[in-house]
Amino acid sequence: MSKEMLKRFSIEDVQMYREQGEDVDFSIVEIWGMAEGGNSHKNSISKEVLRKDADTFKGKFIVVDFDKYAKDAKTHTDSQSIVGYIDPREEIEFKTKVVEGVSKEFVVVKALLSKVYSTEIVEMFRSDNERTVSCEFSCTTKYREDDFGNYLDDNNNIVKAEDNPILSYHIHGITILGRNYNPSIRGTEIKVKQFAEKIENPLKKFADERKSKLGKKEKYVSHSIDTSKESVDMGDWNGDKAKNDLLKEKNYEALGKRVCLGFKGGERKLENCKYPVMNLKNGKWVYNAEGLSSARAYGEQHDPSVADKAVTLQKKLGLYKDDKDKEDTKKMSNIKEKEDVVMAKENETKVDDKEKEVEKKEMSAEEEKEMGCDKAMSDEDAKKDDEIEKDKEDIEKAKDDEKTDEDDKKEEKSMSEQVKEFAESETDKEYIEKMFSQGLQGVVAEILELKKFQEARLELDKTNKLNSIMASVKGDLDEKQFSELQAEGVTKTFAELDSFENKVKAFAYEASKGKEKQDDGIMKFAGQGKVQTKAELTADDIFNKYL
Amino acid sequence: MIIRGTPKNKDNYILVDSETTLVLHKNGFIPMYIDENGIYYKKNKEILDFMERRKHE
Numbered sequence: 001m002s003k004e005m006l007k008r009f010s011i012e013d014v015q016m017y018r019e020q021g022e023d024v025d026f027s028i029v030e031i032w033g034m035a036e037g038g039n040s041h042k043n044s045i046s047k048e049v050l051r052k053d054a055d056t057f058k059g060k061f062i063v064v065d066f067d068k069y070a071k072d073a074k075t076h077t078d079s080q081s082i083v084g085y086i087d088p089r090e091e092i093e094f095k096t097k098v099v100e101g102v103s104k105e106f107v108v109v110k111a112l113l114s115k116v117y118s119t120e121i122v123e124m125f126r127s128d129n130e131r132t133v134s135c136e137f138s139c140t141t142k143y144r145e146d147d148f149g150n151y152l153d154d155n156n157n158i159v160k161a162e163d164n165p166i167l168s169y170h171i172h173g174i175t176i177l178g179r180n181y182n183p184s185i186r187g188t189e190i191k192v193k194q195f196a197e198k199i200e201n202p203l204k205k206f207a208d209e210r211k212s213k214l215g216k217k218e219k220y221v222s223h224s225i226d227t228s229k230e231s232v233d234m235g236d237w238n239g240d241k242a243k244n245d246l247l248k249e250k251n252y253e254a255l256g257k258r259v260c261l262g263f264k265g266g267e268r269k270l271e272n273c274k275y276p277v278m279n280l281k282n283g284k285w286v287y288n289a290e291g292l293s294s295a296r297a298y299g300e301q302h303d304p305s306v307a308d309k310a311v312t313l314q315k316k317l318g319l320y321k322d323d324k325d326k327e328d329t330k331k332m333s334n335i336k337e338k339e340d341v342v343m344a345k346e347n348e349t350k351v352d353d354k355e356k357e358v359e360k361k362e363m364s365a366e367e368e369k370e371m372g373c374d375k376a377m378s379d380e381d382a383k384k385d386d387e388i389e390k391d392k393e394d395i396e397k398a399k400d401d402e403k404t405d406e407d408d409k410k411e412e413k414s415m416s417e418q419v420k421e422f423a424e425s426e427t428d429k430e431y432i433e434k435m436f437s438q439g440l441q442g443v444v445a446e447i448l449e450l451k452k453f454q455e456a457r458l459e460l461d462k463t464n465k466l467n468s469i470m471a472s473v474k475g476d477l478d479e480k481q482f483s484e485l486q487a488e489g490v491t492k493t494f495a496e497l498d499s500f501e502n503k504v505k506a507f508a509y510e511a512s513k514g515k516e517k518q519d520d521g522i523m524k525f526a527g528q529g530k531v532q533t534k535a536e537l538t539a540d541d542i543f544n545k546y547l
Numbered sequence: 548m549i550i551r552g553t554p555k556n557k558d559n560y561i562l563v564d565s566e567t568t569l570v571l572h573k574n575g576f577i578p579m580y581i582d583e584n585g586i587y588y589k590k591n592k593e594i595l596d597f598m599e600r601r602k603h604e
Contacts, residue, residue, distance in 0.1 A: 078586075139550060182572075
């Protein structure tokens, strides 16, 4: 990888790709590689043959000879580089499209281009995503070719190339062609899919999103929530109905946390709504006393945290207090019974053991006093302790209640605000208009930015192309001619550079006439940038040699 | 498309280098074969005339 590449593919690019939701390493391209029917080779391919050998596309390379000055691909050359490949596991598809009025079936495959090792190619696709390809392959034809280039059938009769179809083929690679080169098979194409999805119709995407939102809005219902003590439902409890009602709520996620003590959220399904404690009553979500008891009972058996939550709610709603009072009353009655028994026993003891009382009188007054004081003191202390503990409990309870009420109010407020906002929110039309105006502003800004970028890019491309043209003829022109032509080139636009190139090369050809060229059997044009040592072939040479 | 390999009878084809093929292909001539020596175009009067013309431009 060149230093230039290293510089160009920086961490900023990685971050950019991540922000854009693109893969950091690869661009996915779709290739329409080969088609049935005729081609410029004149050896047609039948649909059966096309399908039969289409598997040979799998695992093959995407190659290109890139012109870094023109920022474009070239054609099939001996200096092509691998820039990507077709995943061997990739499915081969067959798609049909009309090319020049004829419906043709194509082999369509997805391939990967490396963003890291062929940055310039990816950039090339960013500037122009509609490109063509040409396959490099081996094949067998129906008839053999003789020494004169004619196709002969089994009886040695000459047949036309059109009547000599390809019987089998084997793909070796796929060459990306530049904008100025036509493929042998019309209709072939290569397109980066990720860019296509991003660029194609953002408004449609927005419309689809909005449509789905509206769809959801129609499907779901909305109810307010009331967590006050007064609204508690003391009626029958149906947990399953509560869960089903919750699934239909528009604000499913927000409501779910209040309606169920074991709410998981996410997908709308019954399994995610455990331990419901609220149900719908008069169009509002309210706590259900039986639901709370039920959740508490289940929680005590399976999940103590749920039980704790249920108890807290019961306390808050005054439902837990009732249970405690009952328990206290029971305890009190038990104590009273015990006291009665003790008192009865004491009375019996008093009646039966009068003598013992007399003996007690004989005890010293001081001792009795002390005993009495101690008893009185201990009773008083116990009472005080009880009172202090009770006060503490009351304070804590009051604090808890206050806190829960505040939280509830907050949540209730936010919920009611949400509902209110939703009810008072803009109509769909207003919403769409707002979104469109925002979207359009963004698009305009983006277009201006792109325009600036395009201008800068064109200027750079122009400079590069001019440098390339001038560099290719540097050895053929004298200094004066060179600087004159270069000055002229600077005044040309990017589009005019093609004709300017011809002019420059014509000058170069004139200037280089008579220089020695090397004849290595490979035909070349003058002024192609390579050092030529022998004289070029003349027209006579060509006809003598080839015709 | 282009066939990876050498034509059976080279005399029926014109062998060009990578620079020349750019001009030929750009001007509508379709390469037929490619191998380690270069790119082969089907020989005919049209392509030879074109090449000759280019030399005198």
